[in-house]
Amino acid sequence: MRACVECGEALKSWMSTGHDRSELFVTTKVWTTDLCDPAAAVRSAEISIEELDLGAVDLVMVHWPMPEKHVAAYLALEDLVKKGKAKGLGISNYSPADYEELMKVASIEPLVNTFENNPLLYRKEWCDYFQQKGVVVQAYKPLQRGGPVLDSPTVKGIAEKAKKTPAQVCLRWNLEKGNAVVFKSLTPSRIEENVQVFDFSLSSEDMAKLDALTTPEVVQEAQGHWEQRRNGTPAPWGPGLRPRREEELAAR
Ligand SMILES: NC(=O)c1ccc[n+]([C@@H]2O[C@H](COP(=O)([O-])OP(=O)(O)OC[C@H]3O[C@@H](n4cnc5c(N)ncnc54)[C@H](OP(=O)(O)O)[C@@H]3O)[C@@H](O)[C@H]2O)c1
Numbered sequence: 001m002r003a004c005v006e007c008g009e010a011l012k013s014w015m016s017t018g019h020d021r022s023e024l025f026v027t028t029k030v031w032t033t034d035l036c037d038p039a040a041a042v043r044s045a046e047i048s049i050e051e052l053d054l055g056a057v058d059l060v061m062v063h064w065p066m067p068e069k070h071v072a073a074y075l076a077l078e079d080l081v082k083k084g085k086a087k088g089l090g091i092s093n094y095s096p097a098d099y100e101e102l103m104k105v106a107s108i109e110p111l112v113n114t115f116e117n118n119p120l121l122y123r124k125e126w127c128d129y130f131q132q133k134g135v136v137v138q139a140y141k142p143l144q145r146g147g148p149v150l151d152s153p154t155v156k157g158i159a160e161k162a163k164k165t166p167a168q169v170c171l172r173w174n175l176e177k178g179n180a181v182v183f184k185s186l187t188p189s190r191i192e193e194n195v196q197v198f199d200f201s202l203s204s205e206d207m208a209k210l211d212a213l214t215t216p217e218v219v220q221e222a223q224g225h226w227e228q229r230r231n232g233t234p235a236p237w238g239p240g241l242r243p244r245r246e247e248e249l250a251a252r
Helices: 004-015 038-052 070-082 096-103 124-133 153-162 166-176 188-195 204-211 216-230 245-250
Strands: 027-030 059-062 089-092 112-116 136-140
Touching (some): 004 038, 027 038, 027 089, 038 059, 038 070, 059 070, 059 112, 070 089, 089 096, 096 124, 153 204, 166 188
Parallel strands (some): 027 059, 112 136
16 A cells, blocks of 8 residues: 555566556555545545556455445545546455445445455355355455464365465465455565465365364454454554655655
C-alpha cells in the first residue's frame, strides 16, 4: 500500500523486458481507517492507482466489512469502475451476511472475496457460499504466516508421500478447493517453491485429513479476531488518512 510507487516501478521495469500489462492482475485495497468516509475511501484508492501508474487497476478491495461503513464505501468505489480507473471491485474478510447486506444496494458485483483460509483454519461455510455466488475465493495467510500448519504431522506426512514440501501441500489444498491463493515470501527460493504446485494433486482421502485439522476452538478464536479487526485497525502509516508518497517522505 505504502509501496505503490516502488511496486509500479518494478512492474513497469518487468514489462519493459517484453511482458504485457495483460499478464498482470493488479489489486489494491482501501484500509479500514480510510473506509470511515466514502470520499476518503475513493481518495485512498485514487492515490494507489496514481502512484502505481499502470493505468486502470484490475481490482480495488474494501479491506474489512466495517459495520455501518463498508456499504457506503463500496458504493463510492463503484465510481472508479464507472470512470475506468478500476476494472472491478473486490471485498475482503466479508462473511456471507456482510455480502448480503452489500448486495441489497450494490450495482457492481464484487469479483473476489479474500479471507484467511488454510488447513488449520478451514472456512468451509464461507468457501462454499462465495463459490456458489460466483465470487472468487482468494485465500490469504495460506501458509498461516509460516506458522504451525507447516509443522503439522498430517501436513508433513502428506508432503513426504507426494515428494513436496508442507508449504506446497497447503497451497495445493486451497487450489484443489477451487480457490485462488495469495502467499507472501521475501525468500527467492521459497517463491520458486511456492509456485511449483501445479504438477501434483491431493487425493480425496488426503483432502479429508487436511480438512479435519480445523478445530472448533480455532474457529472460535478466529471469529473473535475477526470481530475485533472489522471494527478498525491502526493503519501502517499511523493516525489520519493515507498520506500521498511525497507527504510520507516529507514526514520522515
Ligand atoms: N486482506 C487482508 O485482510 C489480508 C490479511 C493478511 C494478509 N493478507 C495478504 O495475504 C498475503 C499472504 O499472507 P501473509 O503474508 O500474511 O501469510 P502467508 O503467505 O501465509 O505467510 C507468509 C510467511 O510465510 C513464510 N513462507 C513463505 N513461503 C514459505 C515456505 N515455502 N516455507 C516456509 N515458510 C514460508 C514467509 O517467510 P519469508 O518471507 O521469510 O520467506 C512469511 O513469513 C500477503 O500479501 C498479505 O498482504 C491480506
